[in-house]
Each structure stands twice: as C-alpha cells, then as structure tokens.
Amino acid sequence: MLSNAIKRCDVKTSDRCAVRVEKLRKVYPNGTIAVKGISFCVKRGEIFGFLGPNGAGKTTTVRMLVGLTTITSGRAEICGYDITRYGKRVKKHIGVVPDISNLYSELTCYQNLLFSAKMYGIKGETARRNVEEILRFFGLEKYRNTRFKALSKGLRRRLTIAAALVHNPRIVFLDEPTSGLDVVSRRLLWNKLVKLNSKGITIFLTTHNIYEAFSLSHRVAVINKGKIVAIGTPEELSRKFSVREVLEVGFYPRNPAPQELLDSLRGVLDAKMNSGRLELIIDDEIEALESLASYAKRRGLRISLLRLREADAEEVFLRIIGEEK
Amino acid sequence: MIDELEKAVYIAIKDLREYYMKPGSISWGILFPFVFALAFMFRHGGLTTWLAPGMISLALFFGATSMSGMSIVFERRIGSFERLLLFPISYTGVALGKTLSSFFLGLVSAIPVFLLAYLFIHVAPAHALLFLLAILLVSFSSSSFGVLLSFIIREPEQVMVVMNLVRFPMMFLSDVIIPVSLMPRYLSWIALTQPLTFMTETIRYAYMGSCDIVAPLVAYTVSFIMGLLFLLLAAYAIKRSRA
Ligand SMILES: Nc1ncnc2c1ncn2[C@@H]1O[C@H](COP(=O)(O)OP(=O)(O)O)[C@@H](O)[C@H]1O
Ligand SMILES: [Mg+2]
Numbered sequence: 001m002l003s004n005a006i007k008r009c010d011v012k013t014s015d016r017c018a019v020r021v022e023k024l025r026k027v028y029p030n031g032t033i034a035v036k037g038i039s040f041c042v043k044r045g046e047i048f049g050f051l052g053p054n055g056a057g058k059t060t061t062v063r064m065l066v067g068l069t070t071i072t073s074g075r076a077e078i079c080g081y082d083i084t085r086y087g088k089r090v091k092k093h094i095g096v097v098p099d100i101s102n103l104y105s106e107l108t109c110y111q112n113l114l115f116s117a118k119m120y121g122i123k124g125e126t127a128r129r130n131v132e133e134i135l136r137f138f139g140l141e142k143y144r145n146t147r148f149k150a151l152s153k154g155l156r157r158r159l160t161i162a163a164a165l166v167h168n169p170r171i172v173f174l175d176e177p178t179s180g181l182d183v184v185s186r187r188l189l190w191n192k193l194v195k196l197n198s199k200g201i202t203i204f205l206t207t208h209n210i211y212e213a214f215s216l217s218h219r220v221a222v223i224n225k226g227k228i229v230a231i232g233t234p235e236e237l238s239r240k241f242s243v244r245e246v247l248e249v250g251f252y253p254r255n256p257a258p259q260e261l262l263d264s265l266r267g268v269l270d271a272k273m274n275s276g277r278l279e280l281i282i283d284d285e286i287e288a289l290e291s292l293a294s295y296a297k298r299r300g301l302r303i304s305l306l307r308l309r310e311a312d313a314e315e316v317f318l319r320i321i322g323e324e325k
Numbered sequence: 326m327i328d329e330l331e332k333a334v335y336i337a338i339k340d341l342r343e344y345y346m347k348p349g350s351i352s353w354g355i356l357f358p359f360v361f362a363l364a365f366m367f368r369h370g371g372l373t374t375w376l377a378p379g380m381i382s383l384a385l386f387f388g389a390t391s392m393s394g395m396s397i398v399f400e401r402r403i404g405s406f407e408r409l410l411l412f413p414i415s416y417t418g419v420a421l422g423k424t425l426s427s428f429f430l431g432l433v434s435a436i437p438v439f440l441l442a443y444l445f446i447h448v449a450p451a452h453a454l455l456f457l458l459a460i461l462l463v464s465f466s467s468s469s470f471g472v473l474l475s476f477i478i479r480e481p482e483q484v485m486v487v488m489n490l491v492r493f494p495m496m497f498l499s500d501v502i503i504p505v506s507l508m509p510r511y512l513s514w515i516a517l518t519q520p521l522t523f524m525t526e527t528i529r530y531a532y533m534g535s536c537d538i539v540a541p542l543v544a545y546t547v548s549f550i551m552g553l554l555f556l557l558l559a560a561y562a563i564k565r566s567r568a
Contacts (some may be wrong), residue, residue: 029568068407069567091413102405106343118335119412121328 017041017077018171018202019048019065024074026060026226034060036226037074042171042204047197049217049234050206053321057226058206059099062175065204066096078171092120095164099175099206101156105149109140109159112148113166120167127166134162138192154185161189171202178212190216210317214238224321241320247280247288250305251296266291281311329418336409336422340396341429347395353485354391354430358384359437365502366445377442378532379501381435382525385464388434390471390492393427394484397475401566410567417560420472424556427468428461435460451534459527462545466524466552473555476562495521505538513538523547 019042026035035057042048052058063069065076067087076083078090103112113134117127135141138158143151151159161177174193178186193216197203207213213220214234222230222237230237255278258271265271267287268280282288285308296303344350362380369376400406409419443449450456471488478487496502498512499521505513516522517538526544530536536544 066411067567068410088413088415091411096411098404098407100404102403102408104339104343104405105403106346107339111339111342115335115339116412119332119409119414121332121413 016043018044018079019204020077021065022075024061024064024076025072026057026064026069027072034226035064038223038228040221040228040231042202045200045202046218047193047203047205047216049213049220050204050223051208051210051213051220052223053208056223058223059175061223062173062204062206066094066173067091092167093170095167095169095172097161097164097172097174097177099179101160103148103156103160103163106147108145108147109135110144112159113163116163117166122167130166130168134166138162154181157181157185158189165196169201171204172196173204175206176208177205178207178209210314222320229322230320237320238316241316245282245285246309246311246315247282248305248307248309249278249280249292249303252302252304256299264291264295329415329421332412332414333418333422333425336419337425337429340423340426344392344395344426345430349395349485350391350430353488354388355434355437358387358434359441362438362441366441374446374448374533375504376502377446378529379525380438381442381460382463382521382528383496383501384435384438385431385460386467386521386524387492389427389431389464389467390474390488391485392430393423393468393471393475394478394488396426397423397472398478398484399481402481416563417557419563420469420556420559423472424465424468424559427471428464431464431467432460435464450532452531456528456531459531462527462548462552463524466520466548466555469552469555469559470520472559473562476559476566495519499525500537501525520551523551
C-alpha cells in the first residue's frame with residue numbers, strides 16, 4: 001500500500017531520496033520569482049541544511065514541499081511520491097515546523113499536542129501516549145496545563161516543534177527552528193534534533209545561520225536569490241570556499257588601492273577595504289608574505305601593520321553566496 | 326469519509342475551546358440577536374408569532390457567522406489557520422470543521438431567543454421535529470455561508486464591520502422582519518434572492534404551520550443546497566488561499 005511505502009521511506013524504497021526536487025520554481029501571484037528552478041535530493045536519514053540569507057527562498061521552498069503553497073513548475077517528491085498528486089498520503093508521514101510558532105493560544109500544551117495527534121489520525125490511548133512521550137522528550141511536562149499564549153518564546157518554539165513530531169513522522173521539515181532564540185534554547189534544540197536524527201528521522205532544516213547549518217547537517221545546500229549556489233558536506237563547502245586566513249595590512253605613508261594589490265601579489269584571493277582597514281584574503285600565506293615584502297620594497301612603502309587572523313564563518317558564507325560584506 | 330468527519334469534529338471542538346469566549350462571538354453572535362429580539366418585542370408589545378421564527382433564524386445566522394468570522398480571519402492573520410492544511414485532511418474536511426464550530430455557536434445563540442419567544446408567546450412550534458430539523462438546517466447553511474464570507478476578510482479588526490455590512494442588508498432584504506407578501510413588488514423579488522429568506526421560511530413553517538411566500542419543500546431544499554454549495558465554495562476558497 002502506498003501509505004506503507006511512504007512510512008517505510010527510511011527502510012526500503014526504490015528511491016534513496018527522502019525528498020527529491022527537480023527544477024522547482026515558484027512565482028507568486030504578484031510576480032515575485034521566489035524560487036528559480038532548484039534541484040536537489042535529501043538522502044534518507046540525513047540532516048539536510050538549507051542555508052540562505054533572508055529572502056533567499058527558503059520558506060517558499062519548504063511551503064511548496066509540504067503543500068502550503070502551489071508549485072509553479074517542476075517536481076517535488078517525498079519518498080518517490082509526487083506531493084501534488086499524493087498530498088494527503090504524504091502529509092501523514094511528514095512533520096512540519098513553520099517559521100513562526102503558530103499553535104493555538106487558548107489551548108494548553110497538552111491540548112495542542114493531542115489535537116495534532118488526532119488530526120494525524122492517531123487515536124485514544126496511542127495518542128495520549130505519544131503526547132506524553134513528546135512532552136517528556138522536550139522537557140515540557142511541567143507546562144502540560146499551561147496555555148500556549150502564556151509560554152515564553154523559546155518554549156513556544158519547542159512546543160511547535162513537538163507538535164510536528166507527535167505522529168512519529170519519517171521526515172521533518174523545520175523552517176528556521178532556532179531563529180530568535182537565546183543561546184541556551186538554541187543548544188537544547190540542536191541536541192534534540194541530533195537525537196531525533198539518530199532515531200532515523202530525516203531532517204530538512206532551513207537556517208540563515210552558517211554555524212547551525214555546518215555543525216548540524218550532513219549536507220548543506222546554499223540558496224541565494226532563489227537559486228542553489230552550492231551543495232555538499234560542510235567539509236566540502238569549507239574546503240571549496242573557505243578563505244583560511246585574512247591578512248590585515250597597513251602601509252606607510254599610504255595604502256595602495258586594493259585592486260592594485262590584488263594584481264601585484266601572489267597567494268592572494270581577494271583584497272578589499274573593510275572599515276578603513278586593508279584586508280587581504282589569502283590562500284597561501286608564505287607566498288603572500290613574500291610577495292607583499294617585495295611589493296613594498298619595489299614601491300618604496302613601509303609596512304606599518306601586519307596581522308593574520310582566521311576568516312569568520314560569516315565571511316565564508318558571504319563568499320559562498322558571492323557577495324561582499 | 327468517516328475519517329474526514331472525525332477530523333472535522335476535532336477542528337470544531339478545538340475552535341470552540343479557542344473562540345467561544347472571544348468578544349466578537351459573544352457580542353455579535355449571542356448578545357446582538359437577543360437584544361434585537363427584545364427591542365422588537367417591546368416595540369410591538371410582545372413577540373408576535375410572525376416575528377418569533379424570524380428572530381430565531383436571525384440568532385442562528387448571526388451566531389454562526391460571527392463564530393466563523395472570528396475563527397477564520399483571526400487564525401489566518403496569525404498564521405495558525407495553515408496548521409490545518411498540514412494535516413492529512415481534504416480542503417472540504419477543513420471547511421466542514423470550521424462550519425461545525427460555527428454551527429454549534431449558531432445553536433447556542435438561538436437558545437435565549439427561543440426561550441424568549443416561548444415565554445412570551447406561549448406558542449410551541451407547530452411541528453416540533455421539523456422545527457428541530459429547520460434549526461439545524463439554518464445553522465448549517467449560515468455556518469458554511471459565514472466560512473465562505475470569512476475568506477474575503479483580511480484584517481481581524483474588520484471582521485464584524487464587513488460581516489455586518491453583509492448581514493444587515495441581508496436581514497432587511499429578506500423576510501426575517503417584514504413579510505415578503507407585504508413588500509412592494511421589486512423588494513419581494515430581491516427577498517427571493519436572499520438565502521436568509523429560504524432559511525427563515527423553513528423555521529417559520531415548522532413554527533407556525535405555514536410559510537410566508539415559498540412552499541415548505543422548496544424552502545428546505547433550497548436551504549440545504551445553498552448550505553452545501555457554500556461549503557464546497559469555502560473548500561475551494563481554502564484551496565485557493567495557498568497562493
Ligand atoms: N506570499 C508572498 N507573495 C509574494 N512574495 C513573497 C511571498 N512570500 C515571500 N515572498 C518573496 O519571495 C522571496 C523569498 O521569500 P522567502 O521564501 O520567505 O525567503 P526566506 O525564507 O529565505 O527568507 C522574497 O523576496 C519574499 O519577499
Ligand atoms: Mg523564511
């Protein structure tokens with residue numbers, strides 16, 4: 001039966017992709033082209049990070065995948081089943097955490113979770129057991145009878161995530177689950193996500209935070225302006241885009257133009273002014289330092305500042321999406 | 326099918342928990358029809374047997390539509406309406422769930438008005454079972470109408486304004502207050518296009534033993550078909566809302 005095939009998605013289906021997306025496009029009625037023909041495959045059992053800055057098209061992509069918005073063109077399959085055709089069946093086996101915590105404010109934690117369980121067709125004792133389990137898993141037992149509206153932001157987020165898990169889905173979509181949370185809540189959620197994944201649940205996680213994407217995901221797709229600009233394991237992406245080091249330099253009596261340095265030096269990938277300081281992004285420090293010394297000598301300049309530091313993750317991110325800081 | 330019905334009931338229960346105490350549901354859904362009926366009573370020196378069915382119909386209509394307005398517009402605004410679309414349930418199932426919660430509030434609104442009529446007119450409905458059926462029918466059709474109407478309203482603050490902009494003309498143009506048979510010709514034609522006219526006629530027939538203008542069977546059939554039609558259109562509106 002179809003439904004069982006989806007349920008077994010993590011065990012045995014002809015398709016190794018839990019989520020397969022081909023040339024997916026989204027044009028909103030107002031003409032905004034939010035997603036411009038993206039393709040990727042989320043492997044069964046992995047944590048797949050979907051990383052991109054605000055407005056990149058992450059939410060739109062998730063909404064298409066879970067049936068909250070129409071697909072303009074292209075295909076999306078969950079465990080081999082087209083989501084437009086088999087929407088209702090597919091929905092049974094996926095969990096979705098929207099980008100906002102949108103549970104029902106007058107309902108208590110328990111009532112909210114039980115409602116979700118029932119809407120997924122889980123009944124009676126099983127439903128209550130699932131709810132108890134998930135309350136425990138997220139450490140929410142003592143808020144059982146607290147109304148959603150009375151919870152703190154972090155707890156609301158936690159409960160919204162819990163509500164997406166009461167029916168033991170095989171695949172969970174989380175749209176910026178940790179956005180706006182404090183460090184402690186964020187860490188706690190990260191741990192929970194890893195734990196869920198170790199139980200075999202495939203996780204599709206969107207984030208604009210490169211630390212989050214790189215530290216949690218097995219693979220990361222980077223999306224910018226509706227297009228996927230890079231895809232790979234965090235290691236592959238770091239190797240490919242990482243600018244290992246940044247060299248801050250200063251010359252006396254004056255700094256040359258960044259472009260001139262870029263043209264004259266070896267081992268330098270990029271040169272730019274950053275808040276009044278000259279920064280060189282280097283891939284070979286020995287070569288860069290040697291050529292820097294001979295350049296200064298040639299031009300009769302003195303080096304007045306020289307400091308080597310690691311590139312921060314944000315710089316790597318900006319580099320991947322091809323934009324300057 | 327059973328499965329869809331069951332989930333629709335869960336949605337309705339959830340809605341009732343969430344919205345029955347909201348000011349909009351109480352003031353326009355429950356208080357207004359009652360106060361309105363009271364006012365008429367004093368003006369006419371008592372609720373006439375003519376007015377009673379109209380007031381009951383009005384209470385069902387205002388109660389039901391207020392609830393759908395609250396529950397849909399508000400949820401759509403804060404984003405929790407979409408949760409319903411994540412569950413394995415059809416759009417019609419969701420529309421039915423929303424209709425059921427409104428249906429229930431419609432019934433609740435009608436109780437005080439019914440009691441008022443009963444106390445002051447001392448006339449029991451002519452056909453008790455049919456009266457019950459008519460009440461259920463009117464509440465159902467009003468509910469699906471309210472659900473459909475709610476989809477054109479964007480801002481929660483405007484719910485009651487827009488609702489009333491639609492409800493009041495419907496009330497005065499139908500035969501809730503003035504018998505169609507006494508209306509000028511052109512107005513009576515307009516009254517015959519009003520859903521509320523047919524709905525009220527079902528209650529009137531069951532209550533008084535006679536209709537004002539349309540045959541009882543026509544009134545019941547038209548009310549039911551309209552209710553279904555509104556429900557299907559509401560399901561379509563939900564589907565379309567995923568732009
Ligand atoms: N309902 C909508 N109608 C029109 N444009 C939209 C809508 N939702 C999002 N957009 C636009 O689509 C683009 C992608 O948005 P979104 O998917 O929300 O990005 P992200 O989640 O990565 O921040 C943005 O330019 C946004 O303004
Ligand atoms: Mg987003």
